[in-house]
Amino acid sequence: MQLKNRVALVTGSAKRVGKTIALALAKRGANLIIHYKNSKKEAEKTVLEIKKIGRKACALKADLASSQDCLQMVKEALAIFGRIDILVNSASVYEEARFGEIREELWDQHLNTNLKAPFFLSQAVSKGMLKNKSGKIINIIDSDIHKPYKHYLPYLVSKSGMAGLTYCLAKELAPYVQVNGISPGPVLLQKDWGPKIKAAILKVTPLKKIGSPEDIANAVLFCIEGTDFMTGAIIPIDGGQHIE
Numbered sequence: 287m288q289l290k291n292r293v294a295l296v297t298g299s300a301k302r303v304g305k306t307i308a309l310a311l312a313k314r315g316a317n318l319i320i321h322y323k324n325s326k327k328e329a330e331k332t333v334l335e336i337k338k339i340g341r342k343a344c345a346l347k348a349d350l351a352s353s354q355d356c357l358q359m360v361k362e363a364l365a366i367f368g369r370i371d372i373l374v375n376s377a378s379v380y381e382e383a384r385f386g387e388i389r390e391e392l393w394d395q396h397l398n399t400n401l402k403a404p405f406f407l408s409q410a411v412s413k414g415m416l417k418n419k420s421g422k423i424i425n426i427i428d429s430d431i432h433k434p435y436k437h438y439l440p441y442l443v444s445k446s447g448m449a450g451l452t453y454c455l456a457k458e459l460a461p462y463v464q465v466n467g468i469s470p471g472p473v474l475l476q477k478d479w480g481p482k483i484k485a486a487i488l489k490v491t492p493l494k495k496i497g498s499p500e501d502i503a504n505a506v507l508f509c510i511e512g513t514d515f516m517t518g519a520i521i522p523i524d525g526g527q528h529i530e
């Protein structure tokens with residue numbers, strides 16, 4: 287699929303990795319729906335940056351924990367652009383909690399935002415994709431689902447579910463819609479992580495460096511423009527962590 291004049295919805299694209307993905311798609315000629323929940327100002331700034339590139343863009347707010355909000359956002363996006371050719375599920379909740387302290391609210395927050403929303407968004411956008419006999423869905427997962435660490439159980443379970451969702455959707459939506467996943471390793475560290483955490487990460491990363499959001503954006507571009515003969519695949523972009 288070529289990106290020129292396609293319409294892409296990237297969740298969580300006001301800033302960080304999602305924004306880098308959105309800008310990469312715009313630079314290849316796509317028009318963008320910038321989704322945000324709290325980062326309104328950053329979303330508006332991203333829209334301006336995309337318009338400067340010469341592409342169309344709008345910012346839409348939705349709390350992905352609510353399936354109503356997900357459906358409303360797709361409705362609004364379709365009213366603006368008339369179609370959605372590409373969905374990138376990048377938004378996510380990532381909260382620390384010790385095993386004994388995990389409460390239902392935290393569980394629901396992760397599972398609803400990181401797993402339920404990608405499903406309902408995919409279901410909603412795939413109607414048009416199937417009608418047009420063309421579409422791409424890319425789920426941003428996490429390479430650590432294969433080597434879980436402690437204190438992030440709901441997050442890691444939600445991301446493991448997202449891998450399962452990628453396989454199931456690929457089957458459901460073939461042959462017209464390709465559904466793939468990208469499993470990032472460390473590409474943009476949390477702001478409060480100091481040198482000790484960074485050193486520990488490098489120790490388990492064969493390529494001995496932190497990646498970049500552009501590494502993920504390039505993999506997204508590959509899933510869209512690089513091939514139409516791939517579905518149900520999950521690509522690790524993790525400096526080799528999965529073989530460590």
Ligand SMILES: NC(=O)c1ccc[n+]([C@@H]2O[C@H](COP(=O)([O-])OP(=O)(O)OC[C@H]3O[C@@H](n4cnc5c(N)ncnc54)[C@H](OP(=O)(O)O)[C@@H]3O)[C@@H](O)[C@H]2O)c1
Pocket residue numbers: 297298299300301302303304321322323324325326348349350351375376377378379380399426427428429469470471472473474475
């Ligand atoms: N950063 C890394 O090194 C790394 C490593 C492994 C995997 N990943 C995966 O890559 C993706 C992007 O990473 P990131 O670090 O850029 O993510 P992030 O900064 O942790 O989160 C991205 C966005 O998700 C949105 N979000 C959170 N809860 C939401 C909700 N209930 N409804 C709607 N939006 C919500 C937030 O939007 P607002 O700010 O607008 O509220 C946030 O800006 C994520 O799926 C992450 O799990 C990243």
